[in-house]
Amino acid sequence: MYRILKKTYLTPTVVRMEIAAPLAARNALAGQFVILRADEEGERIPLTIADHDAERGTVTVIFQVVGGATMALEAKREGDFVATLAGPLGMPTPVEGLKKVAVVGGGVGCAIALPVVKRLFELGAETTSIVGFRTAELAILEQEFLRYSSRFFLTTDDGSKGERGNVCAPLSRLLAAGERFDAVFAVGPLVMMKYVAETTRPYAVKTIASMDPIMIDGTGMCGCCRVTVDGKMKFACVDGPDFDAHQVDFDEAIARLKTYEPIEARARERHCNLYRAASQQAPARTKREEE
Amino acid sequence: MANFNMSNFKHTMPARDPSKRCSDFMETTLGYDENAAMEEARRCIRCKARPCTEGCPVKVRIPEFLALVSEGKFEEAYQVVLQTNCLPAVCGRVCPQETQCEGRCTRGVKGEPVAIGRLERFVADFHLAHSVKEAVRPAFNGHRVAVVGSGPAGLACAGDLAKMGYGVTIFEALHTAGGVLVYGIPEFRLPKSIVRSEVEALRALGVEIVVDAVVGKSFTLSSLLNEWGYEAVFLGTGAGLPRFMGIAGENAKGVFSANEYLTRVNLMRAYEENAETPVYRARHAIVVGGGNVAMDAARCARRLGAEVTVVYRRSREELPARREEVEHAEEEGISFRFLSNPTEILTDGQRNVVGVLCTEMELGEADASGRRAPVEKKGSLFRLDADCVIMALGTSPNPLIPRTTEGLSSGRRGEILADEGGRTSLKGVFAGGDAVTGSATVILAMGAGKRAARSIDEYIRNQ
Structure with missing residues (x-):
């Protein structure tokens, strides 16, 4: 379990979250990503590390609310926990020696x-x-x-x-x-x-x-x-x-990227209805950007 | 003197009706009851040669445990199995007994061998259902060992080390412990509750399990030894890297590695209604390969509503899958195309799979593996319609740790090089299971984990 320390909206559908994850923060480099899962039953999704603080042991991710998994993540508030955060994964962006x-x-x-x-x-x-x-x-x-x-x-x-x-x-x-x-x-x-x-x-x-x-x-x-x-x-x-x-x-x-498109559309619907029912006090955020 | 049961046939194990079970994920077979178990155990004639134990990679004392079962002493029988096999409920279900213990059974010379696997499962299930005894946590001997990977090799190694008094931490990359037992083998063949019980039993012995920890990425192997205070590390990272055929169309929509397909279904439970993780719902799936993983993928696809055809390049006799899995698959309506090999995956304009072009094969001379090598028949192309293709061609060792660990020798296929005792090219680093051998079986991985535990103990004592 990993605690969400800070949550801000960059736009109504783009969310930044700073999450306590000392293991992932320790060796993170630009270009690497983490696998994150909002809840115990949640889907594993890759999110690029937008920022990290090795000393404080935090990783920041920025995501757009587009499908069931990101909706579940967006429904979390500061102080809540996400079930999984594993990383840093992948190779860092090769930046050395570039002028x-x-x-x-x-x-x-x-x-x-x-x-x-x-x-x-x-x-x-x-x-x-x-x-x-x-x-x-x-x-x-x-x-x-x-x-x-x-x-x-x-x-x-x-x-x-x-x-x-x-x-x-x-x-x-x-x-x-x-x-x-x-x-x-x-x-x-x-x-x-x-x-x-x-x-x-x-x-x-x-x-x-x-x-x-x-x-x-x-x-x-x-x-x-x-x-x-x-x-x-x-x-x-x-x-x-x-x-x-x-x-x-x-x-x-x-x-x-479109492999699961029809299934994902159904997942979105489910989450929308779910969260509409569950979160009267949450800010308006069901509007989503179609890419 | 015991009164032996001289029937030439195994006591049948009840299984669920194929027409019902092929639409859910509950366990296929139901296990023996106490009477059936005692009857079956009496088929063992306690021959002096004990070929069954010789055939077992972890040398379970089979005649002893069977004798106790025949006397109705089930918990005692379980304890005998447990002495050398820390995952009996798992092995009783997934071991290829026909090529191991049962394959050597004297009763098998004339008739069927004793159903050792089913009896192993029976005593383990009996224990899980009846045991109330708290595990005794051994006194900590002051030495700490890290185990990387929580599959069969890692669990076996951790279990043996914990029993010797070592402080053991298992690092697992996924969010659940169990490795291939949770992401690979389906619920209907190995209920996840059993894996959880086995993992809990290790925790009760004092083993600590850290999930979401990707060794080689979250931290390096050397930091475990140099910064974190572990005196030795066991690498049981498995053979996770899926192989593909390298044919046209393999990256089309609807083509999956068996690993992906099974992980979605098993680890992420995508078969459940309202599951968060999607899985492709095929109308007609083609599974390429003939091993246990191919059978698992085929049977999962069947349960998710697909017509399924397994395409295998050799003949029925060469199928590497357990016989029982093939039988169960056929009962569930899965069809087989033997001596066939895909040459191209056909797609439509949107890159969706629409079929597979195959060629017929015939068996030639025996190859290095001792099996007759399949040879393409000229001009024998034929087409199978499908909207989904699952590649179950075997896996290679995961490259993450060899790639990020200086001085750790690995072979041509990415396998970590280790001797019989699991010793690698690095001091204090041991390895075993599929990470060393390439994809093999649960029991072989466990055996390797146990041998490495002995080597680690010896290594730390001599420090």
Whole structure:
């Protein structure tokens, strides 16, 4: 059992939780994830470590409320416990030796992009952050990105904040203007990462995508997180989650993510009804963002 | 002199009606009652050679325990089994007795062997139902040992060390102790309440169990020895890494490793109504492989409503699964395509599985394993329709610890290299079970865990 120390809403559907988990906090590095389970009967889900404090023994996760498992997690309050938190899992993001880097985050993926930016900044790299959201209300972590970025670009699909369009536009401009990055990190929806990869491909810039497939154990046992990279089968949980974006089969990954879609829709319904009945005093939060 | 039962047949063990059991997850077989157990035990003629004990990887004193059963001394019989086997309720259910104790039984020369497995299960179940005696916690000898992994190897090693007085901590990566006994073997073959009782029995001996602890990630192996005060470590990390065939379509929607499918069903209990964890509800599932895991996956898929076909590249005679599992699977309406091997998984435009292309095989010369190697028949392609394919092709040792531990030698398949006593290339580090041998059986893993416990004891005494 792991106690939730702090819970805040970044948007009505994006939640940040700081959880006491000394074992996972001890050796965590940017890019690694934890497997978390809200309740004893809950589903095991992977969540990237958004921040951690080894001394206090805490791990911070940021998640979007999209399905049954995240709804169950969101229903928890400060002082409540989650049943499982195991980690840190996966390989850390390879940041050593990089001098000039662009980090591209999309939607709630920005929560995962931020610790990478922070780590690069601490290592003295020149960091360009490009973050994109559907609309102004969904924009998160702007101040944090500004703090750790040499340059910062924000886009929204509808133009309600920052530049109108998607993250590939500023990236494309920078590359066309002759910017030469040691690496570009893409963290966000699969479609976004796919287009970031296509944007950088002509410039042969090393581009790394942070994959977030379905997982159960997170230790290499189930194989449901398998990703095709350069024609070879890789397990995101132990070989990743970061892979060469120019080699990842994104179309396959997009299809695989939908494996349980019909079942998950039913789970969402169940949770909605359940929590509507159970939590009159909780803040309004049943509105959910469709990606 | 005992009055032997000279029937050539085993006393039948009652099983639930296949048409009923194939839609739920309750245990398939019901076990012997006291009379049946005593009758069956009287079939043992107490031959001098004791081939049964020789055939047992942990050398259970089988004739002795059978004699006690025949006299109705069930608890005493259980205590005899327990001396060498700390998981009798599990082994009685899942051991491949036909190739071990029962395979060597003298009664088996003319007729069926004594039903040793069923009797082992009977005495263990009798004990669980009747025992009131509190476990005696041995006095702590001042030495602490870490055990990584709570599957059969880890549990056996921890149990033996605890009985010797060691302070034992088991570190388990998942949220429940039991390893393959909880994530792999289904409820209808091994009720989870039995695994829980066995784990509780270890706790009663003073063994501490830490779940959600991924050694090699949460902390390293060397930190256990250098920072945490453990004098030795046993690695019983199992063979968790699933194998795939490397054929086209294998990453389509609807293709699963048996590990994934079984973990969802068993550990996460996805078969229950309103389960939080989803499992794919197939109409027609194809299970590739012929081992116990393939039978487990097939029978789970059947219970979840699928028509199931097991595709195996050798013939019925070579099936590595326990005979009883194959029989149960067939009773439940699972069909088999022998001498067939998938060459491609067929998909629709949305990458959903729609079928499997297979080729017929024939058996050629015996290969390194002693079995006749399957050879492809030219021009024999055929198609099976399916919306789900489960790959049960065996597993390789989990690579997490070898990858993160300097100086720990491992082999070509990622197996940790260890000698007969479990000693690895690192001082104070021992290993056993599937992590060393690749996927094998519960009882072999237990045997390895027990041998390692003796080596650890010897190692610490000589420090």
